Amino acid sequence: MTRQTVQPHSATVWSEVEIMSDARRAELQNRALVDQLAYVIANSDFYRRKFADSRADPRAVRTASDLAILPFTEKQELRESLAERPPLGVHQATTDEEIVQIQASSGTTGSPSYVGLTESDVSLWSELGARALYANGFRPGNRLLHGFGMSKGFVGGIPILQMAQYMGIVDIPIGAEAGAERLLRVQADQRPELLIGTPNFLAYLAEQAPVILGQDASDLGVRAISVGGEPGGGLPTTREKIEGLWGASSREMLGGTDLGCVYWGECEVQDGMHHHSPDLLVVELIDPDTGEVKVPVEGAEGELVYTALRRRASPLVRFRTRDHVVVTGEDCPCGRTGFKVRCVGRTDDMLIVRGINVFPSAIKQLVCEFLPRSTGEMRIRADFDGHSTQKPLHVVVEHADGVDGTAQQRLSADIEARVRSALNVKVAVELVPALTLKRPDHVKVNLVERL
Known part of the structure; x- marks a missing residue:
């Protein structure tokens, strides 16, 4: 060429x-x-x-x-x-x-x-x-x-x-x-x-x-x-x-x-x-x-x-x-x-939580604020059909190595409070160890996982 x-x-x-x-x-x-x-x-x-x-x-x-x-x-x-x-x-x-x-x-x-x-x-x-x-x-x-x-x-x-x-x-x-x-x-x-x-x-x-x-x-x-x-x-x-x-x-x-x-x-x-x-x-x-x-x-x-x-x-x-x-x-x-x-985000990826519109990327941005206590990796586990739910969002977040016991409890509470304050949306955070969530290769990361 x-x-x-x-x-x-x-x-x-x-x-x-x-x-x-x-x-x-x-x-x-x-x-x-x-x-x-x-x-x-x-x-x-x-x-x-x-x-x-x-x-x-x-x-x-x-x-x-x-x-x-x-x-x-x-x-x-x-x-x-x-x-x-x-x-x-x-x-x-x-x-x-x-x-x-x-x-x-x-x-x-x-x-x-x-x-x-x-x-x-x-x-x-x-x-x-x-x-x-x-x-x-x-x-x-x-x-x-x-x-x-x-x-x-x-x-x-x-x-x-x-x-x-x-x-x-x-x-x-x-x-x-x-x-x-x-x-x-x-x-x-x-x-x-x-x-x-x-x-x-x-x-x-x-x-x-x-x-x-x-x-x-x-x-x-x-x-x-x-x-x-x-x-x-x-x-x-x-x-x-x-x-x-x-x-x-x-x-x-x-x-x-x-x-x-x-x-x-x-x-x-x-x-x-x-x-x-x-x-x-x-x-x-x-x-x-x-x-x-x-x-x-x-x-x-x-x-x-x-x-x-x-x-x-x-x-x-x-x-x-x-x-x-x-x-x-x-x-x-x-x-x-x-x-x-x-x-x-994409308008067709937007979730509605108790009437509040929220983009998964907005939650991701807030989770990243907790580096280095978290790795910044998160997924929303959607256990509901469609894009709307009346329940708190189930958010899985990786904690960093060395964050144990009461530090994990504090991290979960801090993330839940930050999301509630910034987006007026209630989430239930589940912490998992670093490198638990699948990392991307040549495909796009989907922040919402359907159960």
């Missing part, structure tokens, strides 16, 4: 779009949106039918604010589309001959979703990711140890590799499924400056370095870490743990199979992930209960909805991700002009 010819715009941002004025960004976005909707009408049986059924006229959309007249696209609709017309669904908008790559989701909520890509779509995904990873501190000429899974067609595999090569980064595609020993020995031998993976796995990897290599992870040469794939990578306690173990900066990114792998990235300010690509994605913030569009001002929270721009094989219009975020800012000292978010 030939080396990339795309060059970063400056030492601080990958693309000029990231620092454009709001007016210029809106102009680029609206032009691309009109073109994309015209393409969708002409080429997508799925959307022609969907718009007709809802009596919505996409030709009336001239700006991003007009998108509210169009219906949302739900994940279940895409599954039904795939079943109706295999292999890539009724929403395939190109000929089979134009498809050069097919990616798959993890299938954690059912059968995997398959996403087709044309050659231009692959380049678009790489451009989206380059902007985010450049903000994370990745630079052309660096080497990258690949800590996401490389198997099963997941977007954390080949698309990340393509993204790195597009940026001029040397990817070492070992993959998380190779295991901690293999990854750590490659890190010790090759000493790549960059590391990417899920936050829980990368923390676990660092903790194993003294056991496997006889040296701390902080001595292995990592400079910049990008974490994603599960909520929590931007939480202060999680970040501090990863940075302390590796002796490197740790910044969060966010993406998804249906839209483009990686398209949000945190800069050196570490105060939320930037919306880097208004020319390639329209992002809406909605109230997950009412569907009402919200203005993404600091402190606002809701669910992210996307309309893909310049997409060919599998275009999406107003796709509901169920990613629940809080807006952390509208500008930034780094100079980027896109608003910033922190992902706190």
Whole structure:
């Protein structure tokens, strides 16, 4: 494969779009949106039918604010589309001959979703990711140890590799499924400056370095870490743990199979992930209960909805991700002009305890406050159907080595009190020894275990 010819715009941002004025960004976005909707009408049986059924006229959309007249696209609709017309669904908008790559989701909520890509779509995904990873501190000429899974067609595999090569980064595609020993020995031998993976796995990897290599992870040469794939990578306690173990900066990114792998990235300010690509994605913030569009001002929270721009094989219009975020800012000292978010969980993962909404990641954050008395590892054992319960949540927490007897009783009581104070939710804490809970490998950590 030939080396990339795309060059970063400056030492601080990958693309000029990231620092454009709001007016210029809106102009680029609206032009691309009109073109994309015209393409969708002409080429997508799925959307022609969907718009007709809802009596919505996409030709009336001239700006991003007009998108509210169009219906949302739900994940279940895409599954039904795939079943109706295999292999890539009724929403395939190109000929089979134009498809050069097919990616798959993890299938954690059912059968995997398959996403087709044309050659231009692959380049678009790489451009989206380059902007985010450049903000994370990745630079052309660096080497990258690949800590996401490389198997099963997941977007954390080949698309990340393509993204790195597009940026001029040397990817070492070992993959998380190779295991901690293999990854750590490659890190010790090759000493790549960059590391990417899920936050829980990368923390676990660092903790194993003294056991496997006889040296701390902080001595292995990592400079910049990008974490994603599960909520929590931007939480202060999680970040501090990863940075302390590796002796490197740790910044969060966010993406998804249906839209483009990686398209949000945190800069050196570490105060939320930037919306880097208004020319390639329209992002809406909605109230997950009412569907009402919200203005993404600091402190606002809701669910992210996307309309893909310049997409060919599998275009999406107003796709509901169920990613629940809080807006952390509208500008930034780094100079980027896109608003910033922190992902706190998925709206379909949210639990309701005696009428109070709570995200598992919020409980995880509170448990991490009790380091070093706890390891920070926890799971919610859900002994109820659905997402709602009238009983206290059963939370299993690992205590650290050396925490015994009355110290354990005090730790349980302290965690229960902290959760009650912060979230107004009652939990019943069960303490277990360190390393009792299964550690992740190449899969995402599920904080809720169904009994």
